[in-house]
Amino acid sequence: MPAKYHIHTEPAPPRVRPVGKLGIVDWREDCAGCHNCVKRGCVYGFYRDEADTLRGETGYLDYIYQCKGCLTCVQDCTKGILTRVMNPEYERLGDVYYTPEIVLSTWFQAETGRIPVSGAGYGGPFSGRGFDAMWTDMSEIVRPTRDGIHGREYINTSVDVGRKLAHLSFAESQLGVSPPPLVESPMPVMFDVVPPRWRRGKVVSSIARAAGEIGLLSVIRERDLPPGTS
Ligand code: SF4
Ligand code: SF4
Structure with missing residues (x-):
């Protein structure tokens, strides 16, 4: 049985702030100023993060829309003045095929290397x-x-690339034919040639290094090979 296949990942912080999905609209004129305001109880620290982001801003307020949608504050506000809303910028992400949800979960995977959690x-x-x-x-x-x-069960993802014999034949209890060569890939994934418009900076060498580290195949020009890879 082949060894358990594992891809090591590391977080890659985003260069721009991710587009959030949900926010909270607050009808402040009816606020009762409760001593134990539900906003302090948000386990995700949404109100604190939003206040930190907007502090000192005037004119256009760039809300963070990082509410996780648990609805705790909406349901527990004593005056019922909080409403969960969808970020209009989120709804404009992608297209009919790459829906906003797919774009956001791919973004999450790229940043964290973790399995996307859907919900809300x-x-x-x-x-x-x-x-x-x-x-x-x-x-x-x-x-x-x-x-x-999570590694509690072995699931083999490897594939053999190459031709196979239609049948085997034996001579004196020994294999009498030579099977064609096979390449084993730990996952049915191959990195294609990087389109010219993306061949800049470390893009090609990063893909080549990633393919080398996780044992996959990548198609690249010989002169783009980083040292130590083949
Ligand atoms: S719980 Fe609602 S009404 Fe009370 S202070 Fe917070 S937002 Fe205002
Ligand atoms: S709905 Fe939940 S995650 Fe969103 S702000 Fe309220 S308590 Fe926080």
């Missing part, structure tokens, strides 16, 4: 009027054996 609103058949749009998925708890992601 269940859109299946049990949603809409009368439902709270929350969905709890217990699959990892009831099916712990079907888990190749």
Whole structure:
């Protein structure tokens, strides 16, 4: 059995602030100024982060839209003045194929190297009027054996690239034919040639190094090979 395949990742902080999905609209004129305001209880620190970002800004306020959509503050505000809203900039991301959700989850993966977590609103058949749009998925708890992601189960992802013999033949209990050469790839992924417009800076050498480190194939020009790779 081949060794367990693992890709080592490291966080890569974004160069620009990610586009957030959800924010909170606050109708402040009705605020009762409660001693234990629900805003302080946001476990994600949304209100503190937004206040830090907007402090000193005048005119256009660039809201961060980093609410995680748990609805705790919306439901517990004593005057009901908080409303969760969708960021209009988020809705304009991508196109009909690459939806805003796909763009944002790919962005998250690129930054953190982690598996994207989807959520913040269940859109299946049990949603809409009368439902709270929350969905709890217990699959990892009831099916712990079907888990190749966290390493509790071995799932082989390798593929053989090359021709195979239609049948085998033997002579005196020995294989009588020579099988054609095979290349084994730990994952069915191959990095294609980088288009000319992206061949700048460290793009090509980074892809070549990544392919070399995780044992995948990449198609690059010989002169772009970083030292120590082949
Ligand atoms: S809980 Fe609601 S009403 Fe009370 S201070 Fe906070 S925002 Fe204002
Ligand atoms: S809905 Fe949840 S995550 Fe969003 S601001 Fe309120 S408490 Fe924080």
